[in-house]
Amino acid sequence: MHYVSTRGENAGLTFDDVLLAGLARDGGLYVPEEWPAFGAAEIAAWKDLSYVELAMKVMTPFVGDALAEAELRRIVTDAYSHFDTPEVAPLKPIGHNEWLMELFHGPTLAFKDVALQFLGPLFDHVLAARGERICIVGATSGDTGSAAIEACRDRDNIDIFILYPHERVSEVQRRQMTTVGAANVHTIALEGTFDDCQDAVKALFNDIPFRDRMKLSAVNSINWARIMAQIVYYFWGALKVGGPETPVTFAVPTGNFGNVFAGYAAAQMGLPVKQLIVGSNANDILTRFFETGAMKIGQVVPTISPSMDIQISSNFERLLHELYRRDGAKVAQTMATFRDEGRFAVEAEVLAAARELFDGGRFDDEQTRILIDAHYVATDELLDPHTAVGLSAGRALRKDTAVPMIALATAHPAKFPDAVEDATYRRPDLPAHLADLYERDERINVLANDLDAVRAFIEDRVEVTGASGGAAA
Numbered sequence: 001m002h003y004v005s006t007r008g009e010n011a012g013l014t015f016d017d018v019l020l021a022g023l024a025r026d027g028g029l030y031v032p033e034e035w036p037a038f039g040a041a042e043i044a045a046w047k048d049l050s051y052v053e054l055a056m057k058v059m060t061p062f063v064g065d066a067l068a069e070a071e072l073r074r075i076v077t078d079a080y081s082h083f084d085t086p087e088v089a090p091l092k093p094i095g096h097n098e099w100l101m102e103l104f105h106g107p108t109l110a111f112k113d114v115a116l117q118f119l120g121p122l123f124d125h126v127l128a129a130r131g132e133r134i135c136i137v138g139a140t141s142g143d144t145g146s147a148a149i150e151a152c153r154d155r156d157n158i159d160i161f162i163l164y165p166h167e168r169v170s171e172v173q174r175r176q177m178t179t180v181g182a183a184n185v186h187t188i189a190l191e192g193t194f195d196d197c198q199d200a201v202k203a204l205f206n207d208i209p210f211r212d213r214m215k216l217s218a219v220n221s222i223n224w225a226r227i228m229a230q231i232v233y234y235f236w237g238a239l240k241v242g243g244p245e246t247p248v249t250f251a252v253p254t255g256n257f258g259n260v261f262a263g264y265a266a267a268q269m270g271l272p273v274k275q276l277i278v279g280s281n282a283n284d285i286l287t288r289f290f291e292t293g294a295m296k297i298g299q300v301v302p303t304i305s306p307s308m309d310i311q312i313s314s315n316f317e318r319l320l321h322e323l324y325r326r327d328g329a330k331v332a333q334t335m336a337t338f339r340d341e342g343r344f345a346v347e348a349e350v351l352a353a354a355r356e357l358f359d360g361g362r363f364d365d366e367q368t369r370i371l372i373d374a375h376y377v378a379t380d381e382l383l384d385p386h387t388a389v390g391l392s393a394g395r396a397l398r399k400d401t402a403v404p405m406i407a408l409a410t411a412h413p414a415k416f417p418d419a420v421e422d423a424t425y426r427r428p429d430l431p432a433h434l435a436d437l438y439e440r441d442e443r444i445n446v447l448a449n450d451l452d453a454v455r456a457f458i459e460d461r462v463e464v465t466g467a468s469g470g471a472a473a
């Protein structure tokens with residue numbers, strides 16, 4: 001399997017190349033040259049497979065010859081052994097022909113673990129095979145940082161540095177990052193905002209001598225391997241509720257468009273999907289696109305579902321590439337317009353093609369709290385605010401209630417305890433493996449919002465780890 005950039009570059013790259021590269025050199029995102037396709041009979045035969053074996057079926061065509069089958073199986077098995085249930089993504093009936101798929105059973109309680117727990121051992125294996133070592137640097141507003149740290153802790157060939165805004169993440173989120181205590185894990189509490197953290201990371205990557213010397217790399221949500229790992233649970237969910245004999249509708253709370261794009265990929269691979277319903281909070285750029293065909297950037301508004309407080313959905317470019325029938329030059333031109341003018345619009349037939357599968361709905365904080373409360377009263381179960389946004393959109397926009405609907409539960413309610421308590425007057429408990437989170441020792445490194453300070457911090461620690469690990473950069 002070869003990969004191409006959404007902006008046209010076609011350098012014959014394989015899976016391991018795009019894994020390590022992240023972003024394409026022309027600024028685009030990598031996508032497989034073609035979608036692997038499975039027949040209905042083949043998919044139907046997967047009904048009784050374990051999550052690990054289903055992942056092997058779905059991912060093997062994308063990986064191609066880059067990894068031996070036994071190696072891939074070892075990595076997948078390792079990845080999902082850190083979930084608190086072998087089902088990985090258990091389904092719960094919650095209403096008439098309606099299910100919740102719980103994607104929060106990984107170590108950091110958000111769906112990002114499903115992909116990142118796989119990426120950690122995968123990176124380590126590919127780096128060891130190539131005799132390389134990397135330094136991952138990332139900025140986080142909360143969820144991605146802890147998931148990336150858990151995935152990379154104690155890995156032989158990786159150092160990881162995560163920048164987060166000092167005193168601007170929740171206590172659960174901060175403690176998940178600062179109590180890890182692994183020698184290769186470093187957190188930086190930057191005296192600034194999340195945007196300052198992102199700007200610092202961008203500046204480090206743009207400092208080419210520093211980037212090369214430190215061997216900087218990223219695990220952000222544009223990495224193809226993350227999308228690939230997320231495709232698996234769309235097959236998993238559909239098979240549990242009557243697919244592929246019946247089509248299935250999915251309701252997905254959406255920020256960067258990575259999660260729901262994996263659902264689109266599953267449909268291209270032969271899974272019968274009726275609708276992909278995208279839920280937005282007040283930051284509704286995607287919902288407005290699906291309503292009007294125009295993508296127009298606005299101001300980021302803070303909400304009670306902060307992991308979706310985003311105005312630029314990076315992974316949308318992958319859908320645009322599909323809607324433009326893989327015309328890379330046209331994607332490049334559109335993205336240039338978007339960068340320069342903060343907006344673009346697609347032709348009516350392109351919007352119509354998108355609307356064949358996609359619908360979008362927006363729900364503000366008050367509507368989100370009302371759904372969390374109503375769901376608690378009806379079922380005695382607590383929902384996290386992101387999940388509630390997705391479920392609200394699904395219920396509002398579902399076209400056919402005879403078609404099963406699966407709402408993706410993207411975080412455990414205890415990850416956002418204040419919002420849940422505000423809605424229900426009940427504070428969610430942390431699961432057992434995190435029950436002592438508030439007692440664990442923290443290691444907090446506060447740095448001024450100053451690039452030289454950040455650079456020096458990284459340089460010092462990579463040398464230390466490099467010397468003790470016997471693999472100096």
Ligand SMILES: *Cc1c(COP(=O)(O)O)cnc(C)c1O
Nearest residue numbers: 255256257258259307386410411
């Ligand atoms: C990251 C995140 C989302 C948004 O997912 P995207 O792939 O960026 O669309 C939704 N819910 C939670 C809890 C998240 O952490």
